[in-house]
Each structure stands twice: as C-alpha cells, then as structure tokens.
Amino acid sequence: MFLIDCPYCKESRDQNEFSPAGEAFIARPQNPEELSDDEWADYVFYRTNHKGDHWEQWVHTNGCRKFFLVKRSTISHEILEVAAFGEVTSENKS
Amino acid sequence: MRLKNHKSDYIDQSEALSFIFNNRSYKGYKGDTLASALIANDVLFFARSFKYGRKRGLMGSGVEEPNALVSLEIGGRYTPNLKATEVMLYDGLSAVSSSNPNSLDFRALIKPLHRFMPAGFYYKTFIKQKVWAMVEDSLRALSGFSKAPTEKDEDLYDHIFHHAEVLIVGGGVAGITAALEILNNSKTTRVILVDERAHLGGELFNEFKSDDTAISWHHDSVNKLLEFKNVANSRLKLLSRSTAYAWYDHNYIEVLQTNATGESMVSGNTQVARKVLHKIRTKEVILATGAHERPMLFETNDLANIMLSQSVRRYLNEFGVISGKDVILYGNNDSIYGTAIDIKDNEINCKVIDVRASGSESEIVLKAKKLGIEVLQGYAVLKAHGTNLVKGIEISKVEMQGKKWKLSGSSKKLNCDLLASSGGFNPVVHLDCHCGAKTFFDEDSQAFLPQKERKNRQVCGSISAIGFWKDAVIDAKK
Numbered sequence: 015m016f017l018i019d020c021p022y023c024k025e026s027r028d029q030n031e032f033s034p035a036g037e038a039f040i041a042r043p044q045n046p047e048e049l050s051d052d053e054w055a056d057y058v059f060y061r062t063n064h065k066g067d068h069w070e071q072w073v074h075t076n077g078c079r080k081f082f083l084v085k086r087s088t089i090s091h092e093i094l095e096v097a098a099f100g101e102v103t104s105e106n107k108s
Numbered sequence: 109m110r111l112k113n114h115k116s117d118y119i120d121q122s123e124a125l126s127f128i129f130n131n132r133s134y135k136g137y138k139g140d141t142l143a144s145a146l147i148a149n150d151v152l153f154f155a156r157s158f159k160y161g162r163k164r165g166l167m168g169s170g171v172e173e174p175n176a177l178v179s180l181e182i183g184g185r186y187t188p189n190l191k192a193t194e195v196m197l198y199d200g201l202s203a204v205s206s207s208n209p210n211s212l213d214f215r216a217l218i219k220p221l222h223r224f225m226p227a228g229f230y231y232k233t234f235i236k237q238k239v240w241a242m243v244e245d246s247l248r249a250l251s252g253f254s255k256a257p258t259e260k261d262e263d264l265y266d267h268i269f270h271h272a273e274v275l276i277v278g279g280g281v282a283g284i285t286a287a288l289e290i291l292n293n294s295k296t297t298r299v300i301l302v303d304e305r306a307h308l309g310g311e312l313f314n315e316f317k318s319d320d321t322a323i324s325w326h327h328d329s330v331n332k333l334l335e336f337k338n339v340a341n342s343r344l345k346l347l348s349r350s351t352a353y354a355w356y357d358h359n360y361i362e363v364l365q366t367n368a369t370g371e372s373m374v375s376g377n378t379q380v381a382r383k384v385l386h387k388i389r390t391k392e393v394i395l396a397t398g399a400h401e402r403p404m405l406f407e408t409n410d411l412a413n414i415m416l417s418q419s420v421r422r423y424l425n426e427f428g429v430i431s432g433k434d435v436i437l438y439g440n441n442d443s444i445y446g447t448a449i450d451i452k453d454n455e456i457n458c459k460v461i462d463v464r465a466s467g468s469e470s471e472i473v474l475k476a477k478k479l480g481i482e483v484l485q486g487y488a489v490l491k492a493h494g495t496n497l498v499k500g501i502e503i504s505k506v507e508m509q510g511k512k513w514k515l516s517g518s519s520k521k522l523n524c525d526l527l528a529s530s531g532g533f534n535p536v537v538h539l540d541c542h543c544g545a546k547t548f549f550d551e552d553s554q555a556f557l558p559q560k561e562r563k564n565r566q567v568c569g570s571i572s573a574i575g576f577w578k579d580a581v582i583d584a585k586k
Contacts, residue, residue: 017358017389028360028389090544091357092563 021098022078035071037061038083039104110148114428127201142195144427153209161215163496165412169419172400177206179254184262188254206254266381270388272298277352278396279303280310282569284329286394291336300345302352355542361388392564399533399570407491411498417530421447432526438489439530445476461487535571
C-alpha cells in the first residue's frame with residue numbers, strides 16, 4: 015500500500031485513492047497510417063518493464079482526478095519523485 | 109498442577125472461572141490462558157499428530173506453540189484454529205481440541221507399517237492419483253485443523269485507521285524503553301506501542317524474584333508510560349493483546365487486537381467488538397519483537413511434556429503452574445539455569461543436563477550448583493522414553509572431536525516427567541522480512557539477525573541477540 019504525494023493536491027494520500035496509468039513518456043506516433051503492424055503493436059502493447067527507477071503515470075481517481083508523473087523504484091517501491099505533466103519530460107527526466 | 113504457595117501478580121485467585129474443554133468442565137482463575145488453566149488441571153494432551161495419531165502436548169507458552177490448536181465456542185460464536193496458549197480464560201468458555209487426543213484413533217494401528225510409509229506418504233501417494241477426490245476429505249480431517257464454521261458469525265468486528273510518527277512492535281523491556289526515550293525527547297512525536305500479551309513487560313517478570321531492580325524498573329517504566337497515555341490529546345497509544353501481522357509498502361502495518369476477554373461483550377445496547385483491525389501508517393518502525401526459543405533435538409522429542417525451557421519458566425512464574433514433579437532441563441546455553449533455579453525455589457525436583465563441558469562456568473551456573481541442583485555437564489540426551497508422556501531419557505557423555513560431536517562412554521537412563529529444553533534463541537525477524545528485508549547469519553550468536561541498515565526501521569532488544577534485560581535497556585536508548 016503506497017503513500018503517494020499528489021503534486022496538485024499537495025498531500026500525501028493512500029494508494030487506494032489513486033489508479034496506476036502505465037509507463038510514462040510514451041508518445042502517440044504522429045503518422046499512424048504509415049506504421050507497420052509491428053511498430054503499431056510496439057506502441058500499443060510493448061513496455062520496458064524496467065527493473066530499477068522507473069517513471070510512470072498515476073491518476074488521483076478519488077481526489078482531484080488529475081494525471082501526474084511518479085518516479086518509483088520497482089525493486090523497493092520507494093517513490094523518489096512526483097511531478098505534474100510538463101515539469102518533467104522524456105528529455106529532461108532524471 | 110497449580111502450586112499452592114505461589115504468588116503471581118498476573119493471576120487473581122479470588123476470581124474462579126469455570127470452563128469446558130473437550131466436553132469436561134474445569135476451573136481456572138482470572139489471568140490464566142486456556143493452556144495454563146489446563147496445566148493446572150493436569151490436562152496434558154491437546155492434539156494428535158497427523159500420521160500415526162500420536163498424542164501431543166504443549167511445547168510453548170505463546171505464539172510459538174505448534175500443537176495446542178483449539179476451536180472456541182459453538183454456533184454463531186464458533187472460532188476455529190486458535191492457540192490455547194493465546195486464548196485468555198473467561199467464565200463459561202468452551203473449547204474443543206482441533207484433533208481430539210481423547211477419542212479413539214485408528215492411526216496408531218498403522219504404526220507397525222511405518223517403514224513402508226516415508227515422509228510425505230499421504231500426499232505423495234494420493235495427490236497425483238485419481239483417488240485424490242475420494243480421499244481428500246478424510247485426509248483433510250486428519251490434518252489437525254478445526255472444522256470450518258457453518259453458521260453466520262454473530263460477533264461484531266471493527267477497523268480503525270491510525271497515523272503516527274513511530275510504531276514500536278513489542279512491549280518488552282526494549283519496546284518500553286524505546287517508547288519512553290522517544291516521548292521524553294520530543295514534544296510532538298506520536299507513538300504507538302503494540303504488544304501481544306495482556307501485560308507490558310515481555311519476559312522481564314522472570315527476573316522479578318532474583319532481581320529487585322527489575323521490579324522497580326518495570327513499575328516505574330510502566331507508570332511513566334501510563335502518565336503519557338492518561339492525558340488529554342495523548343501522544344501515546346498502547347495496543348495490548350495485539351499482533352502486528354503484516355507490513356506493507358511505505359510503512360503501512362496491520363495489527364489485529366483481541367479484546368480483553370476474547371469474546372464480544374454485550375451490555376444493554378452497546379456491543380464491544382470482539383476483534384479490532386488497526387491499520388497503521390507510520391514514518392518509522394522500531395522492532396523490539398524479541399526472540400523465540402528453539403528446542404534441542406533428539407530421538408522421539410515429540411512426546412508430551414517435552415517443552416521449551418522459557419515456556420516452563422513462564423508457566424511457573426506468571427501462572428504458578430507446572431506440568432511435572434520431576435523435571436530435567438536440557439540445553440546448550442545459560443538460560444536453562446534460570447529456569448532450574450525458579451523450579452528449585454518452588455521445591456520441585458530438577459536436574460540440569462548441559463551439553464557444554466565443565467570449565468568456564470558463568471555466575472548463574474555456579475549459583476545453580478550452590479543451590480544444590482544436580483548439574484551434568486558434557487552430557488547429551490539421546491532419546492526420550494515413554495508411550496505418550498515422557499517417562500525418562502537416555503543420556504550419554506559427549507565431546508567435540510574436530511567439528512563433530514562424538515559419544516564418549518556408555519549411555520544411562522534417567523527418570524523424569526517433564527523435560528524442558530533450550531537450544532538457543534531465534535530472533536523474531538518475520539515482520540521485518542515482510543517488505544523485502546534480508547537476514548544474515550551471525551556467528552557470535554548463532555542465529556539469523558535482521559539486516560543491519562534499513563530505511564525507516566530500527567531494531568532493539570533481543571531481536572538483535574541481546575540476552576540480558578539491562579543490555580536491552582541500553583540498546584533501546586540508542
């Protein structure tokens with residue numbers, strides 16, 4: 015049961031107020047018609063399943079209902095950083 | 109049997125309680141557990157073993173007890189699989205052994221065939237066959253667990269959320285000291301102290317007879333804790349009769365508390381919950397969970413009345429009961445001598461068998477010898493005799509040759525009706541391991557200890573292999 019800091023509400027809340035929303039920084043392809051099936055499948059289904067520090071998206075479902083970014087260690091489940099969208103991008107992420 | 113001249117702070121002899129166990133009625137006192145009240149009534153068998161239906165007696169005195177599973181009450185109040193050592197006695201309690209030791213049992217008949225039935229016989233033989241569906245019910249019935257409840261539960265249960273800066277698991281010497289230290293040094297820290305027994309102090313009461321400072325320390329410390337508790341907006345929560353059974357991510361810990369009598373109390377329109385689930389979120393966890401004793405190993409050490417030495421000591425000192433008149437203590441460390449001295453003080457025969465050879469004896473060994481307790485050093489128990497109860501043991505002199513123990517000399521027999529053993533102590537690291545922490549083997553204490561550094565967690569007391577209570581106080585103050 016995680017304790018997550020919502021960057022919008024500025025409060026630490028229990029995990030059951032939140033829903034996970036998958037890996038972060040996955041951009042929708044600009045040219046879907048030109049993609050092969052493999053490339054499309056890669057965007058829709060395939061994830062890195064990274065071991066270690068990992069950026070992911072969460073929604074504060076039973077709170078402000080906003081999406082935000084969480085950097086979490088998938089080994090210890092420690093939450094290292096939370097950020098609103100735009101504060102951290104795939105270019106400047108740590 | 110209950111000792112006549114024994115005085116205990118925990119037993120209220122003015123209040124007799126009657127209860128029923130396996131369809132017979134008995135009497136106990138307020139403060140007894142079901143197990144101690146049954147020892148007082150000379151009931152020594154609590155269960156049968158799985159394979160041959162051997163009768164099993166008590167081994168421990170608390171959560172470590174493996175044999176004495178009982179089910180409590182009937183109908184809508186029925187509760188399966190409780191440990192008799194953890195059920196506090198109340199008037200009108202009725203309990204049944206999960207596998208009744210008094211009923212006729214056909215399993216003893218197959219014992220002569222034991223050479224054809226290796227370990228795991230039942231499962232290995234049946235589980236992959238088509239007959240499994242047919243035999244499953246009868247095998248499950250033999251397994252020694254209570255039947256599942258059939259009626260809707262009548263009782264009331266509750267759950268409460270808590271938030272605190274520090275959670276201390278274990279209300280023994282180390283836990284009390286740590287709580288006081290934190291409350292004294294900070295004005296805002298909220299502390300929750302969780303302990304599984306009805307009284308704070310853990311195993312310290314064992315020292316009361318020989319050490320007056322232990323009594324005064326216990327008295328002062330518990331009073332100071334109550335001072336912190338009995339003020340408005342108290343920063344301290346005391347949860348007794350509570351077990352911290354799960355540690356989830358980000359220091360979320362669940363604690364199950366049983367109410368004072370273990371039953372739900374109805375008076376007028378108010379009903380008190382039988383059990384309360386406390387859901388605790390905390391910044392820091394201090395583990396002062398202590399250690400469990402491990403037994404010594406020898407042939408047929410599963411006979412009834414072969415117990416752990418600290419458990420015999422607790423039954424004696426806390427409840428004033430003992431299950432034998434001719435006691436032998438067997439072990440490889442000094443803790444058996446403390447038990448021996450307490451038994452001797454109550455004018456019961458006892459002998460000590462110590463695996464360690466004579467030579468460098470500590471103070472308590474010399475004290476035991478001075479009191480006239482017969483001490484056999486450098487001996488090991490090879491085998492216990494008796495059909496259901498232990499009647500005697502076979503011992504032999506042993507010595508260490510290289511890295512192996514070798515018998516030296518012929519074996520001889522000793523009579524006894526209670527054998528208490530101690531093979532050292534295992535720190536209770538279970539809770540720490542729930543959330544990914546590792547243990548390591550410590551050569552000095554010959555035990556697995558919790559990993560040293562861990563975020564938001566500290567350990568103190570005998571969980572880090574500290575035996576003497578004053579050392580635990582010093583450890584906890586850090």
